[in-house]
Amino acid sequence: MIPCTDRIRGWHIPASLRFALLIGVLTIARPGQESTAQGSETGIHVAPATALDTGIATQAVVEVSPTGAVSSIADGIRLVRPGGRVVVHAGTYREPMIVIDRPMVLEGEGWPTVDGEGDRELIRIRASGVTVRGLRLTRVGASMTEDRAAIRAMEVRDCTIVGNRFDDTYYGVYLQSTEGCSVTDNDFAGIPHASEALTGNAIHLWSTRDVEIARNRISGHRDGIYFEFVRNAVVSENVSEQNMRYGLHFMFSDSCRYDRNIFRHNGSGVAVMYTNVVTMTDNQFADNRGGAAYGLLLKEIADPVLIGNSFVGNTVALMADGATRLIVERNRFTDNGWGVRLMSSVQDGRFTSNDFSGNTFDVSTNGGSGLSAKFDGNWFADYRGYDLDRDGFGDVPHRPVRLFSILVARYETMLVLQRSLFVGLLDAAERALPSLTPAALVDPRPAMRPVAGEPTAGRSAESALRSTRVHSQPSPRAAG
């Protein structure tokens, strides 16, 4: 706020107006405070008055259980004082959408189930400083008209959604205009046997900032993690697999980090679009196969940095279409159809110390002349040069773009002639006397042996996940 008032002071605004502006800014910045004022959405629970419901929220801890004095979660929330705790005991709770309107902890013990019976959202967070933990959330039915979510946080700060299980849910967690929230250690299973149109996103972020998404296990959704207009997110150690469309899909989301995640067997892999400053480190992109499947698709991106990632068994491992100042370092491209596919719209790409092995095509391009990409010190299993001075780098430059890959880019059916003796001769002739392959795409100093290092990252994410699961299976972690 201080910078704001400073700037306002700089403009010589009268003191009274300045005060009014300050109040206005504060109100906008803390929208959670006024949430109760606009609680007119459909489905908000208005409980009938009971003996318990004295209208005074004084209790620090409220116990909710199907057979106890307080038998609905909504009643529990009404009774707890701000900053208190509602402990939900095992059982199945079917009640209208639960609105959390005060800072508090909502905590399950023995995996209580909140059942939406296929027709409503389950929990809506309308206050800052809310924690939801240890619940099983199920049966949020698909809807063509609204994006129903198991947990939706709207216009709040500092919400924590940790260690919950979501199954048969349309959208899982939906953060909308939030700040400083975290979504960690959750399981998302999606609606079983649904088509792409009838599944939502497991973690959906719209216009939020300072988010942490960590150690979630996601499958069976449309997109595993979806970002739109997000700033400063850290996404780490998640496993997102078997989703209909993308394991991770983000647009217009600058300054985000993605570390040690695993994205595999997704319909179309991972797509990153219209974004500046993306850092992806030690992730694993595996087995994303199909006509439009990419391990990682970069589209209209500035300053992306890819370090230490593994790309294994994808149709196209890394597709760059309109990427500026792309830095690709110490990644492993193994057993993919196409290792790196660069469109001519790539500007100033740098590929350093990456390993390429077992790919049908290590590097390919659509042959445009506008492409500018530098390769230096990469290891290509196909490299046939020698190293007389024994410095670990080959003395003959390597051209990773085969003539055949250019032919296949033009006439795709030719792919079936791969590994034919005739094609081998064509490639050898072109390698000896390059005329068609782009002269710019050459590694002047190819490494003689793998240089990217061991793919430990993916495994660590998986083992970290496994250990947290072991701890959280019997009972959710005790309240903090």
Next chain:
Amino acid sequence: MTSTVLSSVGSSSAAPATAPHTALKVARYEISNIIRSRWLLAYCAFFFLATDALLRFGGDGGRALLSLVSVVLFVVPLMALVFGTTYLYDAREFTELLLAQPVGRGRLFTGLFLGLAVPLSLALLLGIGLPFAWHGVGDNAQMVTLAVLGGCGVALTLSFVAIAFLVAVRTEDRVRALGTAVGIWLVLTLLYDGLVLVGIALLSHYPIERPVLALMVANPIDLARVLLLLRFDAGALQGYTGAVFTQFFGGAGAAIAAGILLLWVAVPSLLGLRAFRSKDF
């Protein structure tokens, strides 16, 4: 040796009930004969050394297998053709001797065919298999790939020995027959793919995936190559065009492919047999 096989052939042919065994007897004799030939030993040693070197110096088994595919697709048809043609000429005197006995031509031809094809297949399987047994196979997927490679190698051996026999039976002159055999090899490995490549470039505006699929299935070397491609380049083949192939070979196509490889064994050997029956020695 010849005398023993003659006496056994003669005695068995005297008893019609055991007649089918004649082919096996000829085959057994030819196998025992050919196993001692230096060419076969060299052939086996070549695969053994190549596989061993690839496993030793080429890194993991997957990459060794990948290199082996090119070697097998290149060497097996060529050597089967060359061995096959020279073998029939070398066995000419033996053939004439046996034909003077009451031995059916069909049985004799079958015996000669198995007598070469079986040792060649065994030499290939041993040459590739032993080093893998030695160094160990990486995982199940590699095991399957190795099996597909071995299967394709054996099918190619049978088919190209049959083609070689057909050529040798129909050509009097040994050098011309060899020339024809090498010509067939050149057409099927190089020219065929070159023509397909040009054809695809010329007709790229038409939906040619299925015709190309048919062309690939029609050439035994290409068919074997595509079957192996499905194991090594599965990622790329699941792109736009490749999907036609993965669908085909994922479904009934595998059976069709096996059937067509069998046809490539059956048709040349039947044609060769017909020529052998009517040949005036």
